[in-house]
Each structure stands twice: as C-alpha cells, then as structure tokens.
Amino acid sequence: MRRSGGLLAALLFGYAFLYLPIGLLVAWSFNASRVVNVWGGFSTKWYGELTRNEAFLDAAWLSLKVAATSATAALALGVLAAVVLVRLGRFRGRMLFNGLVTAPLVMPEVILGLALLLLFVALEQAVGWPDGRGFATIAIAHSTMGMAYATVVVRSRLAQMDRSLEEAAMDLGARPLKVFLVITLPVIAPSLAAAWLLAFTLSLDDVVVAQFVSGPGATTLPIEVFSSVRLGVSPQINALGTLIVAVVAVLIVLAWRLMAARRGG
Amino acid sequence: MRVGGWRGGVGRALVLAVPYAWLVLFFLVPLLIVGKISLSEMRAGVPPYEPILDFADGALVGVRATLENFALLFEDDLYVGAYFQSVGIALVSTLLCLLIGYPMALGIARARPDRRGPLLLLIILPFWTSFLIRVYAWMGILKDEGLLNGALLWAGVISEPLVILNTDAAVYIGIVYSYLPFMVLPLYATLEKLDPSLLEAAADLGARPWRAFLSVTLPLSLPGVVAGSMLVFVPAVGEYVIPDLLGGGDTQMLGKALWDVFAFSRDWPTAAALAVSMLAALALPIAVFNRLQARLEPEEK
Numbered sequence: 001m002r003r004s005g006g007l008l009a010a011l012l013f014g015y016a017f018l019y020l021p022i023g024l025l026v027a028w029s030f031n032a033s034r035v036v037n038v039w040g041g042f043s044t045k046w047y048g049e050l051t052r053n054e055a056f057l058d059a060a061w062l063s064l065k066v067a068a069t070s071a072t073a074a075l076a077l078g079v080l081a082a083v084v085l086v087r088l089g090r091f092r093g094r095m096l097f098n099g100l101v102t103a104p105l106v107m108p109e110v111i112l113g114l115a116l117l118l119l120f121v122a123l124e125q126a127v128g129w130p131d132g133r134g135f136a137t138i139a140i141a142h143s144t145m146g147m148a149y150a151t152v153v154v155r156s157r158l159a160q161m162d163r164s165l166e167e168a169a170m171d172l173g174a175r176p177l178k179v180f181l182v183i184t185l186p187v188i189a190p191s192l193a194a195a196w197l198l199a200f201t202l203s204l205d206d207v208v209v210a211q212f213v214s215g216p217g218a219t220t221l222p223i224e225v226f227s228s229v230r231l232g233v234s235p236q237i238n239a240l241g242t243l244i245v246a247v248v249a250v251l252i253v254l255a256w257r258l259m260a261a262r263r264g265g
Numbered sequence: 266m267r268v269g270g271w272r273g274g275v276g277r278a279l280v281l282a283v284p285y286a287w288l289v290l291f292f293l294v295p296l297l298i299v300g301k302i303s304l305s306e307m308r309a310g311v312p313p314y315e316p317i318l319d320f321a322d323g324a325l326v327g328v329r330a331t332l333e334n335f336a337l338l339f340e341d342d343l344y345v346g347a348y349f350q351s352v353g354i355a356l357v358s359t360l361l362c363l364l365i366g367y368p369m370a371l372g373i374a375r376a377r378p379d380r381r382g383p384l385l386l387l388i389i390l391p392f393w394t395s396f397l398i399r400v401y402a403w404m405g406i407l408k409d410e411g412l413l414n415g416a417l418l419w420a421g422v423i424s425e426p427l428v429i430l431n432t433d434a435a436v437y438i439g440i441v442y443s444y445l446p447f448m449v450l451p452l453y454a455t456l457e458k459l460d461p462s463l464l465e466a467a468a469d470l471g472a473r474p475w476r477a478f479l480s481v482t483l484p485l486s487l488p489g490v491v492a493g494s495m496l497v498f499v500p501a502v503g504e505y506v507i508p509d510l511l512g513g514g515d516t517q518m519l520g521k522a523l524w525d526v527f528a529f530s531r532d533w534p535t536a537a538a539l540a541v542s543m544l545a546a547l548a549l550p551i552a553v554f555n556r557l558q559a560r561l562e563p564e565e566k
Contacts, residue, residue, distance in 0.1 A: 119291070
C-alpha cells in the first residue's frame with residue numbers, strides 16, 4: 001500500500017522523540033565534562049566511578065535477587081491463575097478471582113505500595129512477621145505485581161492451545177498432573193519465558209512500590225538511582241543508564257534473531 | 266473411578282487455592298486495610314493511627330470510625346487542586362499521546378509486512394530499559410542550562426533560556442514520552458486487522474483519503490483508541506516519579522501528594538483517604554472502558 005508522506009514524517013518524529021533522550025544519555029556518559037552542553041572530550045571515567053560506588057553495587061545485587069525471586073514466584077502463581085481461568089470452568093467466586101487477577105494491572109503503583117505496606121505493618125503487629133522490611137517484603141510486593149502480567153501472557157497462550165495432544169495423553173491413561181507437566185508446559189514454554197522476563201523487568205524497574213515496602217538498609221537499585229537523581233543530573237547515572245540500554249539491546253536483538261531463525265527454519 | 270475423581274478434586278482445589286489465597290492476602294486484604302485506615306484517626310505513635318474497633322475483655326465496646334480524613338481532603342485546597350490537576354494533566358497527556366501515537370500506529374500498520382516487526386520492536390524496546398533513567402534523561406535536556414536551551418540559544422531562536430524543567434510542560438513531556446508505547450501498541454493491533462479492501466471500496470466510491478480515513482479507518486479503530494487511552498490515562502493519574510523529577514513546586518498530583526503525606530507528614534489516615542479517593546476517581550473511567558471494550562469488541566470481527 002502507498003505510504004503517504006505525512007505518515008512517514010509522523011513515524012520519523014515519533015521515533016526521534018523516543019530515541020533522542022536515550023541517544024543523548026549514551027553520549028553524555030562518555031563526556032569528560034559534567035556539564036551536558038560542553039563536550040569535554042571522550043572519557044570512561046564515569047564508568048570507573050560507577051564500579052567503585054559501593055551503594056550502587058549493593059543495591060544492584062539486591063535488585064537482581066528480588067527480581068529473580070519475584071519473577072519466579074509471579075510465573076508460578078500466574079500459571080496457576082491462568083489454568084484456573086482457562087481450564088477450571090465455573091466455580092464459586094470466579095468473578096471475584098477474575099477481578100483480583102486483573103485489578104493490579106490498572107492499580108496505581110502508589111496505592112498498591114501503600115496498601116502492601118499497611119498490610120506488612122498490621123501483620124508484624126499481629127503475628128510478628130515480617131520482622132522489619134526488606135528483601136522479603138519487596139519480593140512479595142513484586143510477585144503480586146508480576147503475577148497479574150504473567151497471568152495475562154500465559155492465559156492467552158493457554159486459551160489458544162490445541163487440546164488434542166492433551167486429550168490423546170489422557171486417553172492413553174496419563175494422570176492430569178503428568179499431562180500438564182509433560183504436554184502442556186512444554187507447549188506453552190515460550191509464553192512462560194516471556195512472562196518471566198516481563199515480571200523480571202517490572203521488578204527491576206519499579207521504584208514506587210519498592211519505596212513503600214523497603215526498609216532501612218534494603219535499597220534496590222531504582223530507589224538508589226531515584227534518590228541520587230532527585231539531587232540533579234549526575235554523570236554516573238548516565239553511565240548506568242547506558243549499561244542498562246546496552247544489555248537490553250543485546251538481549252532483545254538476540255531474542256529477535258532466535259525467533260526469526262526459528263520461523264525461517 | 267471414584268479414586269480418580271477424588272484425586273482430581275484435590276488437585277483442582279489446590280490449583281485454585283494457591284493463587285486465590287495469594288491474591289486475597291496480598292491484594293484484597295491490603296486494599297481493605299487502606300479503606301479501614303482511611304476511616305481512623307491519626308495519632309502519634311507506631312502505627313500512627315487509632316484502631317477503629319475498641320475491644321475490652323474480648324468484646325467489642327465501641328466503633329470509632331470517622332469521615333474526617335475525607336472531609337479534610339475536600340476542605341484543603343491543596344488536595345482538591347491535586348485532584349483536578351492530576352485528572353487534567355492525565356487527560357491532556359492522553360490526548361497528546363493519541364495525536365502522536367495514532368499516525369505512528371497507522372504508519373506501522375501500512376508499512377511493508379516485513380518492516381512491521383522491526384518497527385514494532387523499536388516501539389517496545391524503550392519499555393524494557395529503565396523508566397526512571399529515561400525520565401531522568403529529560404532532566405538533562407530540559408533544564409535551564411540543558412541541551413534544548415543550549416540549542417535554541419545557539420540557533421538564535423531565544424535570547425534567554427526558557428524555564429521548562431520544574432513546570433507542568435515538563436510533566437506533559439515526561440508522561441507523553443513514557444506512555445507513548447502503551448498508546449501505539451493497542452492502536453496498531455486494531456489498525457493491522459483492518460481489511461484494506463474497505464479502503465479500496467471507499468476510494469472506488471470516490472472518497473478522498475481523508476474522508477475514507479474519517480468514515481472507515483477511524484471508527485473501526487475505536488477499540489484501540491479506547492484501550493490505548495485507558496492504558497495512558499489510568500497510570501498517569503497516579504503518576505509519582507514524573508511530577509517529582511520533572512514537575513515544579515506548583516505541580517501537585519495525587520500520587521506525589523500521597524507519598525508526601527505518607528512519608529513526610531507520617532499522616533497515614535490521610536494518605537489512605539487519598540488512595541481511596543484516587544480509586545474512586547479511576548473507578549468511573551475503568552468502568553466506562555470495560556463497557557466500551559465489551560460493546561466494541563464484537564464489531565472488530
């Protein structure tokens with residue numbers, strides 16, 4: 001179909017708008033000068049400073065642990081929720097369940113953060129757990145957030161799945177659990193990977209909820225970045241941002257190639 | 266057979282119970298607690314609110330619920346202002362996203378099929394990089410001695426630096442920038458399904474491209490418009506990071522007000538009341554959205 005000049009201009013403008021800030025961030029990260037408008041020569045000194053910043057490194061490690069834990073929990077919960085919604089048919093409380101699964105998607109993060117914090121405070125008073133806030137409370141909060149997204153991804157794949165393989169296995173006498181583990185899970189595996197990655201990224205990126213449910217001594221990387229960014233522009237953050245962009249770009253291009261190769265072959 | 270049925274029953278119950286229990290404990294109950302605390306009085310101490318129910322010797326002796334926190338929200342110009350400013354900023358940002366995002370989605374949908382994938386990937390890619398750091402990049406662009414002012418001064422368009430950072434304008438830019446992909450993706454999904462023969466028919470009947478767009482493309486893409494608008498509007502109302510980093514002292518949005526009240530004033534009941542009223546503000550658009558989605562979806566086919 002003919003593409004009009006107007007649409008092409010809109011596309012160019014849109015992509016420039018999306019990528020200009022990212023490009024500038026990368027350029028600034030190699031600028032020896034602190035001032036964004038002055039090019040002080042090429043330098044990697046901000047990367048050096050970043051690797052010596054203990055607070056950032058500790059926060060990054062905690063963030064990765066939280067993200068891996070919560071993505072795994074979110075995936076397990078999301079698969080169960082998807083099975084409930086797609087396969088269990090009618091049951092009492094289905095409406096409420098469906099509402100609870102999808103509501104976190106549209107819940108403002110400040111409300112989710114506040115609500116979970118109030119729960120943790122109430123629980124600590126009532127049963128003495130969680131004793132202070134940190135890794136466990138952030139991981140629980142992120143699992144709840146990630147579960148909603150994981151459910152959406154897995155649910156749509158499960159609903160599209162051809163059931164004849166499962167039926168064949170059942171006819172041959174396999175028990176439901178075995179059918180699920182040996183047939184269903186491998187068939188929906190790509191959606192499981194996508195759901196895990198989505199939950200992982202959401203957790204790594206979250207600052208609002210984490211700020212509510214983290215405690216002293218347990219700061220995640222976004223919290224650390226947020227508090228340093230509030231004080232103004234800092235070259236170390238430029239370097240950190242560039243590293244994140246580089247990792248993501250490499251991973252996405254690899255995934256893209258892999259998918260393209262599979263489709264082509 | 267009975268044994269098999271029994272085992273299936275237990276398995277079924279387990280599959281249902283685990284996610285259900287998680288959602289009730291870590292989503293429903295917390296929201297109910299927010300509702301409860303929004304009705305209680307503040308006090309100095311840990312936790313900083315009075316219990317609503319008075320127990321003595323294991324028996325309920327009194328209920329102390331108050332609507333004072335909500336009354337305070339309505340009396341205080343700060344919160345009323347934040348309420349209207351949040352909804353206003355979110356609305357304008359949604360419209361701006363639509364204006365920029367619609368032509369982009371249309372452009373991608375009409376691109377050669379082998380180019381659509383990479384073009385879409387480029388829309389999604391920023392979403393996978395840190396949101397916080399992308400918002401932060403705008404600080405370097407928009408500040409008084411930032412890149413935009415530098416370029417405009419150098420080009421001689423302005424003689425004094427424009428003050429953009431810490432104003433509402435910067436908040437609009439930040440929100441539109443962050444949520445644009447959420448607008449483009451659902452729009453693309455509906456536009457891509459659009460049957461090109463409809464447009465050819467319109468052209469054969471003598472409709473100019475603009476007319477064909479207004480009477481064929483636009484009405485058929487309404488589900489995407491509604492979905493994209495909600496995906497931008499709802500999180501924008503509760504946005505906290507963008508107004509905090511890019512907005513100024515007079516940009517009061519609900520999400521930021523909630524955090525400030527919670528963290529700095531340590532007034533949990535008022536923070537909870539703010540959360541409840543924010544949910545009330547969002548309940549209507551979400552309900553309208555669900556209605557429209559339900560009504561528009563059969564027409565998609």
